[in-house]
Amino acid sequence: MAIPLQSLLSDHKRYQKSSQLYDERSSENQSMQDFINNLLPDILASTVIGKSHLNVISVGSGSGVQDLNLLSMLHLKNPVMEVHNEVVEPNPTQIHSFKDLVSQTPDLDYINFNWNSISAEEFEEQWKENKMTKKFDIIHMFQVLYFVKDPEATISFFHSLLNKNGKLLISLLPDGSSWGKLYDMCSNRLILANHVDLTIDDVKSYLDLEGLSYETYILPRQVDITQCFIEGDENGDLVLDFLVHAIHFSKSVSSELKTEFMEFLRTECCDEANGKVLYNSDFEMIVIDKLK
Numbered sequence: 001m002a003i004p005l006q007s008l009l010s011d012h013k014r015y016q017k018s019s020q021l022y023d024e025r026s027s028e029n030q031s032m033q034d035f036i037n038n039l040l041p042d043i044l045a046s047t048v049i050g051k052s053h054l055n056v057i058s059v060g061s062g063s064g065v066q067d068l069n070l071l072s073m074l075h076l077k078n079p080v081m082e083v084h085n086e087v088v089e090p091n092p093t094q095i096h097s098f099k100d101l102v103s104q105t106p107d108l109d110y111i112n113f114n115w116n117s118i119s120a121e122e123f124e125e126q127w128k129e130n131k132m133t134k135k136f137d138i139i140h141m142f143q144v145l146y147f148v149k150d151p152e153a154t155i156s157f158f159h160s161l162l163n164k165n166g167k168l169l170i171s172l173l174p175d176g177s178s179w180g181k182l183y184d185m186c187s188n189r190l191i192l193a194n195h196v197d198l199t200i201d202d203v204k205s206y207l208d209l210e211g212l213s214y215e216t217y218i219l220p221r222q223v224d225i226t227q228c229f230i231e232g233d234e235n236g237d238l239v240l241d242f243l244v245h246a247i248h249f250s251k252s253v254s255s256e257l258k259t260e261f262m263e264f265l266r267t268e269c270c271d272e273a274n275g276k277v278l279y280n281s282d283f284e285m286i287v288i289d290k291l292k
């Protein structure tokens with residue numbers, strides 16, 4: 001019988017530590033920064049041109065690094081534009097880090113933050129209860145849809161909040177990713193929490209069905225997971241927990257399954273160079289339009 005593993009999302013502090021260690025070892029932030037600086041200005045041109053005020057929602061913002069990168073780029077392109085940013089993040093430890101980052105970053109007077117320490121689903125519920133009619137220009141959910149109860153409903157709701165020419169940005173893994181291979185490898189023996197099997201291709205199928213227009217972009221990512229292969233290494237175990245989004249993965253599975261899992265991870269999902277084990281995990285960005 002498959003063993004259920006406890007979701008990493010249920011332990012806010014461990015999530016925070018795991019994601020921080022993962023970020024330090026991953027090229028994801030650099031890839032996102034390149035995408036934001038090099039491609040996003042043109043992608044968002046019709047959304048921001050001529051605007052003196054921009055409304056943004058960030059769903060599952062985490063510690064806010066990507067939010068500030070995106071907002072800084074917009075400010076650089078249009079220094080007189082003011083921004084209202086709704087932050088929707090259910091983990092209070094992450095919101096705390098985001099607020100710390102804001103307080104340590106100079107010259108953010110052009111942004112007015114509204115902090116919502118709730119999930120995307122709770123935000124939707126409150127929005128509908130309060131019969132809110134406000135519209136937004138940019139809504140993003142980077143690496144978040146795995147965790148919502150009904151990804152299609154979440155896309156549909158947030159897309160409905162866009163202004164004309166607004167954009168909804170979603171990043172997720174593509175079909176056939178290393179993460180997908182890992183989950184497939186252990187899926188009949190472990191029950192991993194959340195929609196770990198959701199891919200950008202599922203989102204594309206949904207958007208095609210709804211007749212929504214979109215563009216996609218592949219973003220490269222490698223993560224140095226060398227420490228995960230050192231038995232008993234605390235930081236290695238935390239990074240491993242982030243990879244599977246489960247708490248104490250190493251201690252929760254049998255030693256046979258752990259050995260098989262680590263071998264599969266190393267041989268099927270990684271490259272090795274200069275004594276480092278590098279996990280390959282490109283991801284994809286989808287930009288959805290609101291044409292009318």
Ligand SMILES: C[S@@+](CC[C@H](N)C(=O)[O-])C[C@H]1O[C@@H](n2cnc3c(N)ncnc32)[C@H](O)[C@@H]1O
Pocket residue numbers: 009059060061062063065066088089090091094118119120121141142143144147148149
């Ligand atoms: C992988 S992190 C991504 C963080 C950030 N967007 C980034 O790209 O760096 C996923 C984030 O989604 C948040 N999250 C989990 N369930 C959520 C939900 N139902 N609604 C909104 N956010 C959620 C988590 O707390 C976490 O901060």
